[in-house]
Amino acid sequence: MRIRICLILFALLLLPCTRAMAQDAGPIKGQGVLDAIVAAKGKVVVIDFFASWCRPCLMEIPDVIEARKHYPADKVVFLGISLDQDQGEYARFVKQTPFNFPVYLADPDVLTTFGVKMIPKTLVYDTTGQQIVNHAGYMPGEMLRQAIDALLKDGGS
Template sequence: MHSRNESIAMNRWYCFVIALIGLVVLNSCVSSTSFNVTSSTSIRDDNAYAEIKAIAEQLGNSGDPAAYETLVEKSGVFIKEYPKYRQVDEVYYLLGISLIELNRTEEGIDVFEELIRYYPAADYVEPSLLRLGLAYDKVGEHDKADPLYEKLVNHTKYRGGRSSQIAEQLLTQDRDARTGELANASGSDPSPRPNQFINQPALDFQVTGLRGEPLSLSQYRGQVVLLDFWATWCPPCIAEMPNVKHTYAKYKNQKFEIIGISLDRSTGPLEEYIAREGLAWRQYWDNGSRIASMYNVRAIPSTFLIDGAGIVRQVNLRGSALEMAVAELVRENLEN
């Protein structure tokens, strides 16, 4: 028979066990409820994203304005409700494109700028930089487009990618001819590629050089000439410049000349670089890209090595290959 104290102790033990079990059950219920809420939210945003993707894929085949309107509406709602969704940058990108397709270009510009500002490390920033530049071209604000293209060309994160390649082509074009159309920017025209100029007569031009002097290709007939298309904003051009300087210094007294065709947007950076680096050969600021268009230059640096008879012999030479080709052509020219 238990004493009274033993009974009290036993009752307290039972109460403790029951309370502990209650806490475990309660915690399990709370955790289960939390999981269900999180899971439900995840399902909703995944479904909304899948719906947006499906509409975008259908638009790739139809281009239906009504579908673009639907995509704009659903993308806008999605961004407000799920700003931390893992692929929200893609939804921003689709929204920006859709607005521009609907000729709501200013709104599209705002969307792309917001994406770049708030999600700078996101995957869709790279194509958005290109699309934003094209949108500025579409409304004639080329001064705002150029820095975006230059960022794609110069930044190590983007350099060499498809957007970077298109941006480089755009920078070589006459700005007034840039209308914001990606098809025109991607180089789908049937114009000859640089290597198709090989063994063909070089196209002559008559312009005024950077120092105000008359400049033409024909005035150098009988000499080996390197046409060098470049710009100060182009890192590969600047990286190649020491090699170009070395080649010029070595062969300039052997009937070898260089004509630099600059695709800079203004003469300020060009003149500053020429003075700082001591570039001694003739330079032409190709404002409007007239000569670049003649030679169908789509990327820089781009070079055309022309013999004494005015025939293009090689194109796009760099590094040691440039000096070797110049040496061979200079020797051939002097022997003739």
């Protein structure tokens, strides 16, 4: 009985750590994403819309994760927005993927707020919050890095 209680307590203590490592930031509404862009004023913002079942998204996510490694957090903010409808599938995917940036589960209004009609979709904002890149479909990592580098070279805008 003591062992069972200890295992349960251990599992409960481990659960928050697993969530933190996976960068699962929970659900978000369109206004929440807009607020995050405004809050990042002075930084370049990259938003990656994806779903766990989307093959091109699965090809693109490692490139976004790799790009995150190349830029300091005080210069570039990365956000992942999952369009998964099954919360269990979303949670499993985020737990298994080595995201190094916050990942949110999109509220349905996110689709209309950002005009998402296909995924993957990548948006890049300059340091003033102006959308500079709106790329629907797979975006190779080199293309993403070129867009970010151009903004950083120009002072962010």
